[in-house]
Amino acid sequence: MDPHLTAAIALTTVPALVTLGYAGLCWVIPFKTCQRCAGTGQTTTRILRRPRACRRCDRGTRLRFGRRVFNHFHRLRSEATR
Numbered sequence: 001m002d003p004h005l006t007a008a009i010a011l012t013t014v015p016a017l018v019t020l021g022y023a024g025l026c027w028v029i030p031f032k033t034c035q036r037c038a039g040t041g042q043t044t045t046r047i048l049r050r051p052r053a054c055r056r057c058d059r060g061t062r063l064r065f066g067r068r069v070f071n072h073f074h075r076l077r078s079e080a081t082r
């Protein structure tokens with residue numbers, strides 16, 4: 001087998017598998033734990049350490065980036081074909 005062909009197959013299949021795996025993850029588990037508040041939904045203020053609602057998430061979970069991209073294009077398509 002040609003070493004260039006082996007390298008080409010490896011260079012195309014590995015990114016394709018990673019992309020498909022992330023797409024499947026975004027489809028099966030669209031929400032992930034917020035990194036800012038560690039899933040608690042609350043952060044503390046810097047000066048007085050008072051608890052307040054996390055501004056990044058909704059009750060400790062956020063939409064994954066891939067799912068947000070999918071939703072954006074899905075809305076674009078539905079508005080264009082309306």
Ligand SMILES: [Zn+2]
Pocket residue numbers: 034035036037038039040041042054055056057058060061
């Ligand atoms: Zn949060």
